[in-house]
Amino acid sequence: MSRLSESIGSVEKVELNDSKVSLKLTNGSAEISSFDEQVFRISIRIKEERDFSYAITDPARINREINIDDLKNEISISTTKGHLKINKDQFLIDLLDQNGKSLLKDDSLGTRFIGNELTVYKRLKEDEKFLGLGEKTGPLNKRGRAYVNWNTDQFAYSPDDDPMYCTTPFYIGINQDGFYGVFLDSTYKSLFNFGASNDRFTSITVEDGPLNIYYILGDNLAEITQAYCRLTGTQALPPKWSLGYQQCRYSYYPEHEIRNLARTFRDKKIPADVLYFDIHYMEDYKVFTFHNERFPNPKKLISDLKEDGFRSVVIVDPGIKVEEGYDAYEEGRDKGYFMKYPDGEDFTAQVWPGWSNFPDFTNPEVRDWWKDKIGYYTDLDITGIWNDMNEIASWGQSTPDLIINDYDGDKTSHKKARNVYGMQMARSTAEGIIKNKPNERPFVLTRSAYAGIQRFAAVWTGDNVSTDDHMLLGARMLVGMGLCGMAFAGNDAGGFVGETTGKLFARWIAQSAFTPFFRGHTMVNSTDAEPWSFGEEVEDVSRNFIELRYKLMPYIYSLFWQAHKDGMPLVRSMAYYWPGDSQIYDGAFENQYLFGDSIMVAPMRSDTDFVKIYFPEGEWYDIFTDRKVQGQNTSILEYEIAKYPLFARGGSFFTEQSLVQNTNEDHDGTLKIHLYHGNIGSKYDFVHFEDDNISFEYKDEKYYQRRISYDPAKNELLFNIPEGKMESSFKKIQLIFHGFEIDNISINGSGKSLNKIEQYRFISKISNFDPFYNNEDDGLHADDLPFVEFENVEGEIRVKW
Ligand code: GLC
Numbered sequence: 001m002s003r004l005s006e007s008i009g010s011v012e013k014v015e016l017n018d019s020k021v022s023l024k025l026t027n028g029s030a031e032i033s034s035f036d037e038q039v040f041r042i043s044i045r046i047k048e049e050r051d052f053s054y055a056i057t058d059p060a061r062i063n064r065e066i067n068i069d070d071l072k073n074e075i076s077i078s079t080t081k082g083h084l085k086i087n088k089d090q091f092l093i094d095l096l097d098q099n100g101k102s103l104l105k106d107d108s109l110g111t112r113f114i115g116n117e118l119t120v121y122k123r124l125k126e127d128e129k130f131l132g133l134g135e136k137t138g139p140l141n142k143r144g145r146a147y148v149n150w151n152t153d154q155f156a157y158s159p160d161d162d163p164m165y166c167t168t169p170f171y172i173g174i175n176q177d178g179f180y181g182v183f184l185d186s187t188y189k190s191l192f193n194f195g196a197s198n199d200r201f202t203s204i205t206v207e208d209g210p211l212n213i214y215y216i217l218g219d220n221l222a223e224i225t226q227a228y229c230r231l232t233g234t235q236a237l238p239p240k241w242s243l244g245y246q247q248c249r250y251s252y253y254p255e256h257e258i259r260n261l262a263r264t265f266r267d268k269k270i271p272a273d274v275l276y277f278d279i280h281y282m283e284d285y286k287v288f289t290f291h292n293e294r295f296p297n298p299k300k301l302i303s304d305l306k307e308d309g310f311r312s313v314v315i316v317d318p319g320i321k322v323e324e325g326y327d328a329y330e331e332g333r334d335k336g337y338f339m340k341y342p343d344g345e346d347f348t349a350q351v352w353p354g355w356s357n358f359p360d361f362t363n364p365e366v367r368d369w370w371k372d373k374i375g376y377y378t379d380l381d382i383t384g385i386w387n388d389m390n391e392i393a394s395w396g397q398s399t400p401d402l403i404i405n406d407y408d409g410d411k412t413s414h415k416k417a418r419n420v421y422g423m424q425m426a427r428s429t430a431e432g433i434i435k436n437k438p439n440e441r442p443f444v445l446t447r448s449a450y451a452g453i454q455r456f457a458a459v460w461t462g463d464n465v466s467t468d469d470h471m472l473l474g475a476r477m478l479v480g481m482g483l484c485g486m487a488f489a490g491n492d493a494g495g496f497v498g499e500t501t502g503k504l505f506a507r508w509i510a511q512s513a514f515t516p517f518f519r520g521h522t523m524v525n526s527t528d529a530e531p532w533s534f535g536e537e538v539e540d541v542s543r544n545f546i547e548l549r550y551k552l553m554p555y556i557y558s559l560f561w562q563a564h565k566d567g568m569p570l571v572r573s574m575a576y577y578w579p580g581d582s583q584i585y586d587g588a589f590e591n592q593y594l595f596g597d598s599i600m601v602a603p604m605r606s607d608t609d610f611v612k613i614y615f616p617e618g619e620w621y622d623i624f625t626d627r628k629v630q631g632q633n634t635s636i637l638e639y640e641i642a643k644y645p646l647f648a649r650g651g652s653f654f655t656e657q658s659l660v661q662n663t664n665e666d667h668d669g670t671l672k673i674h675l676y677h678g679n680i681g682s683k684y685d686f687v688h689f690e691d692d693n694i695s696f697e698y699k700d701e702k703y704y705q706r707r708i709s710y711d712p713a714k715n716e717l718l719f720n721i722p723e724g725k726m727e728s729s730f731k732k733i734q735l736i737f738h739g740f741e742i743d744n745i746s747i748n749g750s751g752k753s754l755n756k757i758e759q760y761r762f763i764s765k766i767s768n769f770d771p772f773y774n775n776e777d778d779g780l781h782a783d784d785l786p787f788v789e790f791e792n793v794e795g796e797i798r799v800k801w
Pocket of ligand 1: 249250278279315388389447462463496521523
């Protein structure tokens, strides 16, 4: 074997059939196919390996018919969306759009290998930007950086640390000629270099195994995420309770502490849905046990909490304590379900319970066993499970490479299996909840993941730190995760490691209220970090933003339905809308994002009351005051602690309901629609969704779904005919106009007069303990808003003005 890097060589033989092109190369082989009109697949290898994927939902589609041209110097496969061309002489790949414009082209280095390590080099374009890779630190635009995918327990990571807990080897490139997505489907350790330490290339390296790469085209960036989600699956529709506020700490115990916590939320009227049981709920940290003294009657406790509108989530880690007489250990050992060394001895490492063994979740038989074990929790009526430490983490953090994983019947060393271990654990946990409680949608939260995790679980960004930098980094990480289909993601609000200040906590709650997964959490031995732990002011502010989250639930729930249908995340990169606007990549504005299509969030620090915000093209409204800001403009604005920079996008609307204390409580039956004057350049469409919030019956169309379209050119809001077998829980609609000067309105042809809301508040006035807020005007309301109220009838409703 050469000690130098070697080229994979040139194309020596071409074999065509309807669905793929097989190439023999001087030093390897390649296979080219297509998944759908937007997606090409190319698999390059220097040695044979089974073609199998944990990420791809429907591998059969890769065999669809394609359009192939085999010319003298070039092979080209085409779809309606573009072309993939291969130069035969040097085996160079070029991805082109439908007009023949090259989007991503191999550098002349092409594909090379050093030992088993295989790399493809792409020519860097001037001003090319790189977004994605999921849960990664660093700036929004990854240009000039390199990232490793190797699932790692990164306790208290710095805002630049890498690798992280998750592997989602998918990114979107944006350059002067257009944009494209690249998905590397490899569970081996991989490296993405976006022009780090060089001025020549972007490269993708796999430590071993084939380079299985999907090139994705799209007319816009959203189409690229959606195509990626057709490949790897969309977000599982979560139970609605998991979208409420979740309170965690490491750990709440004993029982009366949990009961107190629940009582305090209700007494203080701070809405919440979920309470957590971190590792101290167990006997000696043994999974599938409750500590006898701390929690003598878990069934009663869980049921009382549920009565009070709280769901319980328990932590379940992979490490199983080595202890004679402990059934999970004995069963796993006797059945041979733990990961082993090549000589057959079980791999043993230390984690919370002390010396532990680790089920091999890449073995389908082990997953089936685990699903049955999960019955322990579902019998207690627990359908929320938190899979942590599943990178896997152990003291010393050096899982030996030589241990063996089944990898679904194709035994492999841990080198290939590590990156998918956590995902397979989350998968069997989710499938276990469903198996034991088939009528409830599970909530699984995982720390470690691989591409496609969204089919099974929510992901949080692990052990962050209580600092402003971390809070802002959290927003960027969620943008990256959203681009990669991980729609249900969040950060520990308040920060996990270290002590948070009241002001940081308040800001973090406000930010996290506008992220999909909304949980406060803190580490063992840190001071209290509940919404009331920092005095009245922070309590009021936290309550306000948690309340706002609950009031926006119709909007948020509908966004989750969209994520489930087509993969669009809730935290949306500004690049989805304005990919060509260089300002959005600027370090000063890189934390801004859209929450759904109509609310812009501008995350801000807690150590200042000022924030510099970029307003992209269009019209923007401060959601609290309705103050209008014209787009393509930068402003420095003041936000004291009670406020937060949230802007409605002119030309769009979002929905609101009355306040509830948990998602199981009924609203008052009126759906508020806040419509903002402006024009996004097209009609604005939103699909309002309702179902029973918990079961799988939506699969039999037991839902209520209505497309609502705002057409600014026609001055019209159209409620299309509802779909599905359910009725809406909203009997009335209140349409509130923001930024409009209107007097007359017609609903299905008949005139209606408008009334005015004198003062509209999305959040309440905070208490009078601070003289500042004794002022008559706290600057948190919009005045004289025209509105109209009408019945939410079944048929089409056309509102015109
Ligand atoms: C890990 C988790 C953290 C959890 C702790 C104890 O550090 O990331 O969230 O609280 O373990 O279980």
